[in-house]
Amino acid sequence: MSKKMRVTMLITMLIALFSLTSCGKDGSDGSDGQPGKVYLEYRWDDNVWGFDDNNSYTPYTVTEYEDYECSPYAATYDYTVYYTSIYYPYDDYYYTGTYYLPDANPGEPGEPGEEGGFFTDGDDGADGADGQDQYFYVYFDGYKKDGKQTVNVDKINRLSLQKNPNSELKADDKAKDASVK
Numbered sequence: 416m417s418k419k420m421r422v423t424m425l426i427t428m429l430i431a432l433f434s435l436t437s438c439g440k441d442g443s444d445g446s447d448g449q450p451g452k453v454y455l456e457y458r459w460d461d462n463v464w465g466f467d468d469n470n471s472y473t474p475y476t477v478t479e480y481e482d483y484e485c486s487p488y489a490a491t492y493d494y495t496v497y498y499t500s501i502y503y504p505y506d507d508y509y510y511t512g513t514y515y516l517p518d519a520n521p522g523e524p525g526e527p528g529e530e531g532g533f534f535t536d537g538d539d540g541a542d543g544a545d546g547q548d549q550y551f552y553v554y555f556d557g558y559k560k561d562g563k564q565t566v567n568v569d570k571i572n573r574l575s576l577q578k579n580p581n582s583e584l585k586a587d588d589k590a591k592d593a594s595v596k
Contacts, residue, residue: 448522
């Protein structure tokens with residue numbers, strides 16, 4: 416083997432050795448932030464004594480001014496409110512309505528990791544921030560003038576409203592814009 420050939424092979428081996436050992440690893444991408452949560456609070460007048468809604472996240476017994484975690488996906492919910500008239504003959508009435516809850520705030524994406532360099536590893540990317548939680552409330556007014564009279568509805572504790580477990584309301588899978596007070 417000639418001297419020139421040995422030098423060429425040595426240089427080739429050194430280049431290969433440097434290529435395999437001198438490159439740093441790329442940094443890992445940061446994790447995406449978690450989505451925020453959506454909370455709903457129920458409020459009502461003293462003469463409201465019950466309600467039904469088709470929000471599956473609402474528990475059977477609801478306490479006024481307490482936040483209840485809801486679906487992270489936008490949805491419109493139907494409700495029926497039962498109340499007693501404040502005027503003689505103090506009949507029981509009901510009215511219906513809808514409320515809308517938006518999508519939860521998404522988390523921020525994580526930052527990409529840096530590329531590795533000559534003899535150095537790249538830095539890992541920063542994790543993304545979590546989405547901000549959102550708080551809403553719906554107010555059930557017990558003084559509606561356009562209520563419809565109800566018959567044979569059992570009154571329940573005014574301090575904790577209860578949903579009717581036999582409610583015929585169906586979930587609405589299309590989110591429509593409606594008002595939330």
